[in-house]
Structures are given as structure tokens and as C-alpha cells.
Amino acid sequence: MSGISFVKGHGTQNDFVLIPDADGTLAGRLDEKAVRRLADRYAGIGADGVIRVTRTETSAEVRAVADEAEWFMDYRNADGSVAEMCGNGVRVMARYLWENGLVDGSVLTVATRGGVRTVHAEPDGRLTVEMGRAKPAATRQLAFVAAGGRTWEATPVRVPNPHAVVFVDDLDDAGPLTSAPGLRPAAVFPDSANVEFVVGRGHKHIAMRVWERGVGETRSCGTGVCAAAWAAMRRDGAGAGARYTVDVPGGQLVVTERPDGELLLTGPAVLGLRGTVEL
Numbered sequence: 335m336s337g338i339s340f341v342k343g344h345g346t347q348n349d350f351v352l353i354p355d356a357d358g359t360l361a362g363r364l365d366e367k368a369v370r371r372l373a374d375r376y377a378g379i380g381a382d383g384v385i386r387v388t389r390t391e392t393s394a395e396v397r398a399v400a401d402e403a404e405w406f407m408d409y410r411n412a413d414g415s416v417a418e419m420c421g422n423g424v425r426v427m428a429r430y431l432w433e434n435g436l437v438d439g440s441v442l443t444v445a446t447r448g449g450v451r452t453v454h455a456e457p458d459g460r461l462t463v464e465m466g467r468a469k470p471a472a473t474r475q476l477a478f479v480a481a482g483g484r485t486w487e488a489t490p491v492r493v494p495n496p497h498a499v500v501f502v503d504d505l506d507d508a509g510p511l512t513s514a515p516g517l518r519p520a521a522v523f524p525d526s527a528n529v530e531f532v533v534g535r536g537h538k539h540i541a542m543r544v545w546e547r548g549v550g551e552t553r554s555c556g557t558g559v560c561a562a563a564w565a566a567m568r569r570d571g572a573g574a575g576a577r578y579t580v581d582v583p584g585g586q587l588v589v590t591e592r593p594d595g596e597l598l599l600t601g602p603a604v605l606g607l608r609g610t611v612e613l
């Protein structure tokens with residue numbers, strides 16, 4: 335057995351194991367079982383997600399966009415399931431690419447299963463990601479989330495992974511979140527969903543807890559923060575160019591909606607531990 339390199343990083347304490355794999359040779363070895371083991375907080379390194387950092391041209395899933403983005407974020411949740419996008423993970427991966435001299439300049443593009451994302455380095459050290467437009471569910475059916483013995487009407491929206499946003503009176507109303515919140519009707523959530531429990535904190539300022547699909551309750555979720563801010567902007571009738579601050583248990587993020595609907599997510603990206611691990 336031979337060890338492979340890893341880097342551990344986080345964005346507002348949504349944490350990831352990055353596996354550098356420029357030439358794509360680890361794709362087959364990083365299967366569901368291996369991801370679960372790496373993400374295990376007791377028997378592995380521990381993380382909410384595992385990111386294989388590989389060149390876009392090495393992967394048939396995204397090869398068509400290799401001219402637009404040299405690098406592909408191959409993202410897996412801690413349970414080994416594949417996800418379209420990760421708003422915190424893409425900033426951490428961008429930080430890794432910059433710090434290791436794998437890209438130049440202060441703007442870079444990353445291919446994801448949810449499309450190509452552009453990341454900008456801000457003068458203050460934070461990173462801003464162009465997250466795409468939010469897509470509300472194309473249904474008139476009401477949707478509901480149940481947790482902590484209560485049920486709320488939800489806003490189903492894709493960014494581009496599926497989210498269900500609920501506005502609650504108190505973040506504790508969701509209970510201990512030791513199991514997945516109920517989602518119904520199933521037809522509105524064919525791919526399940528990440529769930530955001532949101533409260534107001536002041537003018538254009540909200541706070542949330544999140545249940546991540548494929549993980550459990552986490553300390554942050556970038557796409558979830560965008561979903562929550564987008565839903566709050568609609569609820570508040572905020573105009574073009576609205577900018578919301580979102581508190582999560584692991585820190586603070588900012589979401590701006592450009593006049594064309596593009597959501598911009600700004601926040602920190604931190605690299606920490608480096609080492610080798612057996613796959």
C-alpha cells in the first residue's frame with residue numbers, strides 16, 4: 335500500500351479533505367468506501383466533504399468545458415454521494431490552486447458538476463464565487479420541512495444543488511437535528527435536499543443552521559447560504575444589487591445578488607493540515 339497526499343481546509347468551518355490528483359489517476363480508487371473512510375471523524379481524517387482536485391481534461395463528466403476551466407472540483411459528501419456544487423469547497427480549492435502556484439492571476443475558473451464557477455481573490459483575503467442564478471422549483475405544490483416536532487412551509491430552490499429554506503422563529507426550533515429533517519412532498523424533492531433553518535438578525539442580515547444532504551448538520555454550507563439569502567431577499571422585497579450578511583455556526587458569509595440574478599458568495603477559505611494517508 336502506498337500513501338497519497340492530502341490537504342485539509344475549511345470555509346467557515348465547513349471542512350474538506352482535498353486530494354490532489356492532477357492527472358486523474360486516483361479517480362477509480364477514490365470510491366464511496368474510500369471517501370467515507372477519509373471523512374470519518376473517528377477512524378479517518380474527518381470532513382464534511384472530500385474534493386479530488388484534478389484537471390478538467392481527465393474527467394469525461396466535465397471534459398467539454400476544459401477550455402473554460404483547467405481544474406475540476408470532483409466533490410463528494412461525507413457519505414460518499416456525489417454533489418453538483420459546494421460553495422465553501424470551491425473557495426478552499428481555489429485557495430489550494432493559488433497557494434500551490436497551479437494558477438496565475440487573481441481570478442480563476444473551476445469546473446463543477448453544476449457548471450463552471452469563477453472565483454475572485456478580494457484584497458482583504460476573502461474569496462468571492464460567482465454562484466450562478468438560483469432556480470426556484472418549477473411547481474405550484476406547497477413544500478414542507480419537518481424537524482424538532484414542528485413543520486414549516488419551505489421554499490425549494492436549486493443553487494444548483496437542491497435546497498429547502500424555512501424561516502423559523504428561533505434556530506433552536508429545529509431541535510438537535512440528529513436525524514434528517516422530513517421533506518414533503520417527495521415529488522418536489524426528487525434528489526432529496528439540503529435544509530436551511532433561517533432567522534432574521536437585522537436589516538439584510540440573517541442567521542441559519544443547515545442540514546447537509548449526505549452529511550448531517552454542518553457548521554456552514556455555501557450553496558445553502560446563497561439559497562437562504564435569495565429566499566430572504568424575495569421575502570423582504572429587496573431590490574437589484576441586494577447584499578445580505580449570513581451568520582452560520584462557523585462564521586459569516588456575504589451574498590450579493592447582481593442585477594442579472596447572479597449570486598456572489600464572499601467568505602474566507604483556509605488551508606491547514608497536510609499529510610499522507612492510505613486509501
Ligand SMILES: N[C@@H](CCC[C@H](N)C(=O)O)C(=O)O
Pocket residue numbers: 348382383411416417418419420421422423495496528546547548549554555556557558
Ligand atoms: N457544503 C457545500 C454543499 C455540499 C453538497 C451538499 N451537501 C449536497 O449534497 O448538495 C456548500 O458549501 O455548498
